[in-house]
Amino acid sequence: MVTKTPVSPSNQQVMEVVFHPKSVAVFGASRDTKKESSSGWVGRLVHFGYKGKLYPINPGASEIMGLKAYPSIKAIPDEVDYAIVNLPREMVPGVVQDCVEKGVKVVHVYSAGFAETGTEEGKKLQDQVKKAITGSNTRLIGPNCIGVYCPSGGLTFSMDSSKEAGEIAFFTQTGTGGRQLVSRANARGLRFSKVVSYGNALDLGVEDFVEYSATDNETKVILLYVEGLKDGSRFFEAIRRATKVKPVIVLAAGLTESGAGAAASHTASLAGNQQVWRAFFEQTGAIQVEDFDEAIEQLVASLKIPKLTGNKVGLVGRGGGLGVITSDMCERNGLKVPRFTQEIQKILATLTAADSGSTITNPAEIGFGREGVSKTYAEGLRVVASDPQIDFVLTFLYPEMYVVEFGITNWVDGLVNAFLEVNKTMPKPMVVAFVQGQNADVFKDIGLAGEHLLRGGIACFPTIQAATKAVAKLVNYYRFIEANYE
Amino acid sequence: MVTKTPVSPSNQQVMEVVFHPKSVAVFGASRDTKKESSSGWVGRLVHFGYKGKLYPINPGASEIMGLKAYPSIKAIPDEVDYAIVNLPREMVPGVVQDCVEKGVKVVHVYSAGFAETGTEEGKKLQDQVKKAITGSNTRLIGPNCIGVYCPSGGLTFSMDSSKEAGEIAFFTQTGTGGRQLVSRANARGLRFSKVVSYGNALDLGVEDFVEYSATDNETKVILLYVEGLKDGSRFFEAIRRATKVKPVIVLAAGLTESGAGAAASHTASLAGNQQVWRAFFEQTGAIQVEDFDEAIEQLVASLKIPKLTGNKVGLVGRGGGLGVITSDMCERNGLKVPRFTQEIQKILATLTAADSGSTITNPAEIGFGREGVSKTYAEGLRVVASDPQIDFVLTFLYPEMYVVEFGITNWVDGLVNAFLEVNKTMPKPMVVAFVQGQNADVFKDIGLAGEHLLRGGIACFPTIQAATKAVAKLVNYYRFIEANYE
Numbered sequence: 001m002v003t004k005t006p007v008s009p010s011n012q013q014v015m016e017v018v019f020h021p022k023s024v025a026v027f028g029a030s031r032d033t034k035k036e037s038s039s040g041w042v043g044r045l046v047h048f049g050y051k052g053k054l055y056p057i058n059p060g061a062s063e064i065m066g067l068k069a070y071p072s073i074k075a076i077p078d079e080v081d082y083a084i085v086n087l088p089r090e091m092v093p094g095v096v097q098d099c100v101e102k103g104v105k106v107v108h109v110y111s112a113g114f115a116e117t118g119t120e121e122g123k124k125l126q127d128q129v130k131k132a133i134t135g136s137n138t139r140l141i142g143p144n145c146i147g148v149y150c151p152s153g154g155l156t157f158s159m160d161s162s163k164e165a166g167e168i169a170f171f172t173q174t175g176t177g178g179r180q181l182v183s184r185a186n187a188r189g190l191r192f193s194k195v196v197s198y199g200n201a202l203d204l205g206v207e208d209f210v211e212y213s214a215t216d217n218e219t220k221v222i223l224l225y226v227e228g229l230k231d232g233s234r235f236f237e238a239i240r241r242a243t244k245v246k247p248v249i250v251l252a253a254g255l256t257e258s259g260a261g262a263a264a265s266h267t268a269s270l271a272g273n274q275q276v277w278r279a280f281f282e283q284t285g286a287i288q289v290e291d292f293d294e295a296i297e298q299l300v301a302s303l304k305i306p307k308l309t310g311n312k313v314g315l316v317g318r319g320g321g322l323g324v325i326t327s328d329m330c331e332r333n334g335l336k337v338p339r340f341t342q343e344i345q346k347i348l349a350t351l352t353a354a355d356s357g358s359t360i361t362n363p364a365e366i367g368f369g370r371e372g373v374s375k376t377y378a379e380g381l382r383v384v385a386s387d388p389q390i391d392f393v394l395t396f397l398y399p400e401m402y403v404v405e406f407g408i409t410n411w412v413d414g415l416v417n418a419f420l421e422v423n424k425t426m427p428k429p430m431v432v433a434f435v436q437g438q439n440a441d442v443f444k445d446i447g448l449a450g451e452h453l454l455r456g457g458i459a460c461f462p463t464i465q466a467a468t469k470a471v472a473k474l475v476n477y478y479r480f481i482e483a484n485y486e
Numbered sequence: 487m488v489t490k491t492p493v494s495p496s497n498q499q500v501m502e503v504v505f506h507p508k509s510v511a512v513f514g515a516s517r518d519t520k521k522e523s524s525s526g527w528v529g530r531l532v533h534f535g536y537k538g539k540l541y542p543i544n545p546g547a548s549e550i551m552g553l554k555a556y557p558s559i560k561a562i563p564d565e566v567d568y569a570i571v572n573l574p575r576e577m578v579p580g581v582v583q584d585c586v587e588k589g590v591k592v593v594h595v596y597s598a599g600f601a602e603t604g605t606e607e608g609k610k611l612q613d614q615v616k617k618a619i620t621g622s623n624t625r626l627i628g629p630n631c632i633g634v635y636c637p638s639g640g641l642t643f644s645m646d647s648s649k650e651a652g653e654i655a656f657f658t659q660t661g662t663g664g665r666q667l668v669s670r671a672n673a674r675g676l677r678f679s680k681v682v683s684y685g686n687a688l689d690l691g692v693e694d695f696v697e698y699s700a701t702d703n704e705t706k707v708i709l710l711y712v713e714g715l716k717d718g719s720r721f722f723e724a725i726r727r728a729t730k731v732k733p734v735i736v737l738a739a740g741l742t743e744s745g746a747g748a749a750a751s752h753t754a755s756l757a758g759n760q761q762v763w764r765a766f767f768e769q770t771g772a773i774q775v776e777d778f779d780e781a782i783e784q785l786v787a788s789l790k791i792p793k794l795t796g797n798k799v800g801l802v803g804r805g806g807g808l809g810v811i812t813s814d815m816c817e818r819n820g821l822k823v824p825r826f827t828q829e830i831q832k833i834l835a836t837l838t839a840a841d842s843g844s845t846i847t848n849p850a851e852i853g854f855g856r857e858g859v860s861k862t863y864a865e866g867l868r869v870v871a872s873d874p875q876i877d878f879v880l881t882f883l884y885p886e887m888y889v890v891e892f893g894i895t896n897w898v899d900g901l902v903n904a905f906l907e908v909n910k911t912m913p914k915p916m917v918v919a920f921v922q923g924q925n926a927d928v929f930k931d932i933g934l935a936g937e938h939l940l941r942g943g944i945a946c947f948p949t950i951q952a953a954t955k956a957v958a959k960l961v962n963y964y965r966f967i968e969a970n971y972e
Binding site for chain 1: 646658659660661662663664666669670673674711713737739740741742743744745747748749750751752776777778779804805806807808809810811812813814815816817818821822823825845846847848849884886887890923924925926927929930933949950951
């Protein structure tokens with residue numbers, strides 16, 4: 001039954017199995033159909049619509065969720081591309097050995113309790129797993145991870161992840177955090193091409209995934225959450241090659257002394273070195289983010305803003321104090337807010353009542369209109385974009401003010417339609433930032449408007465701080481590429 | 487009719503009139519009762535429950551909202567403490583002159599269109615107003631501002647502000663931003679003692695308000711939004727005296743080149759100098775914030791966290807990746823996350839399943855419980871607080887996970903009660919940070935829980951970033967006070 005190929009498969013070949021396996025075996029499938037259907041790996045794949053062959057393994061069952069069950073991997077008569085191991089940790093080395101003998105191409109060990117515990121027993125078990133695959137062509141994801149989410153391959157680690165494929169590749173050392181990021185990004189309207197939570201990275205690690213996704217046509221932006229690296233120089237080279245062709249966003253966690261201590265307990269990773277990481281970011285052009293919120297905003301910017309190397313922003317939005325704060329925020333994050341030309345100011349003066357306190361120098365304060373975005377507002381965006389000094393337009397909106405003060409509650413459609421319409425003829429990128437107050441209905445509507453705008457191709461952010469930070473980092477990325485490769 | 491007092495009133499006397507006038511006259515009250523009731527200054531004061539004498543002024547009306555109306559200020563038979571001017575700008579110099587002659591103690595000019603427009607006409611009108619009060623005992627707030635909100639005095643600039651008085655004094659050069667901040671802070675459960683939007687600061691300015699509130703017993707924390715100063719050295723001294731006795735939070739806007747341009751158009755303020763402001767913050771101990779979001783969080787920290795000079799935090803919360811990110815965030819913001827003592831770790835190990843991947847070194851990962859906060863969780867908070875190295879406890883919670891994954895929707899009461907209960911016997915300050923996802927119901931519940939916790943005396947923040955930043959800044963403030971005055 002041993003079916004070793006004479007030559008080790010290439011990383012490309014391994015990744016094709018990781019994301020599009022033709023057959024999947026599941027160790028630890030439950031005889032309790034209700035339980036398996038709601039929280040098991042077989043249930044997950046069935047409900048997600050996995051199209052390949054699915055083999056539940058359970059010595060005590062003949063059928064699970066209508067599928068024939070097998071007592072062991074070796075009892076399966078056909079070839080198995082991919083196996084998911086959900087068993088007590090003590091059983092893992094043995095079944096991984098069985099997978100190797102069966103010629104399974106990729107094994108995902110979901111089970112935890114290995115090196116990450118810091119215990120002798122955990123480390124010993126992880127060594128045994130490692131020994132089982134050493135010298136074979138069987139590759140391994142994990143242990144201590146939730147594995148793969150790939151809509152086009154029919155794989156998922158979560159029942160509620162979108163079945164729609166997108167253009168984000170995301171590789172994460174944390175499972176819970178990774179799943180939560182996918183869930184939140186999905187809710188914002190973002191979609192993923194390939195996601196892997198790889199846990200302890202006993203075998204396959206972030207280096208392998210980045211090398212693959214740099215040339216993957218289904219991926220336009222790469223996001224990584226890393227706590228440690230197995231091979232720093234290979235990682236560095238992989239990122240350098242990737243950033244040449246697409247933005248790479250990196251959340252490197254455990255960089256501070258406090259964080260390093262936490263990382264050691266979490267995935268048994270060695271402390272990161274802040275100086276080394278600083279050099280890494282400077283030399284690769286990778287975009288650094290510091291938490292999951294920033295990661296999501298950077299995804300939005302990277303996917304929805306076309307190549308932008310200029311940092312001069314034209315601001316449009318009401319509220320003098322908010323305009324001053326926004327201008328400071330722009331500059332603190334690396335953007336510039338130049339005074340509009342006399343000609344542009346003249347045109348803006350015809351759109352706004354400049355003598356009653358409205359600013360037209362940048363920011364431009366233009367009435368939103370009590371029925372939603374007015375024609376004047378849309379025209380103002382276009383006028384500001386036509387200033388030759390301006391590289392892009394940022395408009396900031398505070399819907400709670402309109403809802404609470406003017407009683408406007410149905411603003412979403414009008415705003416979305418007006419912005420999508422004006423964006424068709426905007427000569428420069430347009431970015432939308434919302435200010436969120438405390439009102440839950442407004443929170444919901446901002447989410448709805450944001451999702452529509454995003455799907456219509458407009459970058460949209462939940463705070464002004466998030467917008468200015470994310471755009472400034474994107475500009476720095478394109479400047480790095482221009483300076484180094486063009 | 488001229489009733490000049492021989493000696494100029496002290497700042498204290500002026501402020502008593504500003505916040506607790508015995509009588510108020512309103513220029514520009516509307517004959518249309520419906521309009522006046524919904525958006526006029528008389529309507530506002532009537533609905534807010536102002537207890538003093540109220541004199542609407544309108545030459546074309548005999549009665550407004552059931553109150554006798556007067557054709558002019560001079561026609562009012564009694565003394566008038568305070569007048570609100572809501573008239574076309576051209577009329578303002580004349581009525582201010584009338585107020586001076588009538589002996590009105592404080593005039594609030596709501597009308598805009600003065601120096602802030604940058605026009606000759608605007609500047610000329612402002613000069614005329616200034617001339618009218620020069621040499622008199624009449625003091626002026628504005629022009630171009632929404633004036634005073636003081637629940638104990640019955641004054642408000644907004645119909646929806648809370649009638650309940652609190653301990654925050656807030657002085658702001660921006661009216662719209664100021665009103666929005668009050669509205670958002672109210673919704674969080676925060677309450678104010680005295681608020682003034684003072685606009686162009688022709689006469690009374692931030693220096694006067696700070697001097698007063700430093701010794702005001704109704705005020706425990708002071709917040710300022712400033713774009714420019716009339717008297718830098720007086721401001722510096724007033725702040726120094728205030729920070730000795732209570733935290734002072736300052737949002738100085740227009741500090742960058744971009745922001746300074748915007749400030750010039752907004753309130754005609756001169757560009758701030760970043761070096762000067764940096765020295766100001768270093769030498770006064772005032773707490774710098776950069777936007778309204780940070781301002782609100784700093785208010786929460788300042789009011790709800792007792793004096794704290796230690797920066798060592800014990801973290802409790804689920805999610806290994808989130809724990810690592812939080813630890814990094816703590817250290818980046820100036821806090822430390824020390825490893826718990828062996829003794830504490832031993833106790834934590836009995837509360838959590840450390841061998842299945844839960845961290846007990848700091849952060850401590852403890853199960854939240856599917857029915858809300860478990861007894862184990864509460865006990866974990868107490869254990870962490872008992873570590874002799876720890877100065878305070880920060881617990882981070884991600885309710886969306888519980889709602890989406892476990893279907894727990896009624897978590898608010900259980901969590902609030904458990905936290906208020908455990909807080910009674912906590913030997914050290916406890917801080918709560920939420921992680922907000924995209925779910926609007928969860929947003930609403932986080933708001934609700936936050937308000938209950940806050941009113942119960944527990945500092946509570948909408949993000950981990952906000953919590954760590956605000957607490958770190960508060961620690962720095964108390965360290966400054968200790969180093970300089972104790």
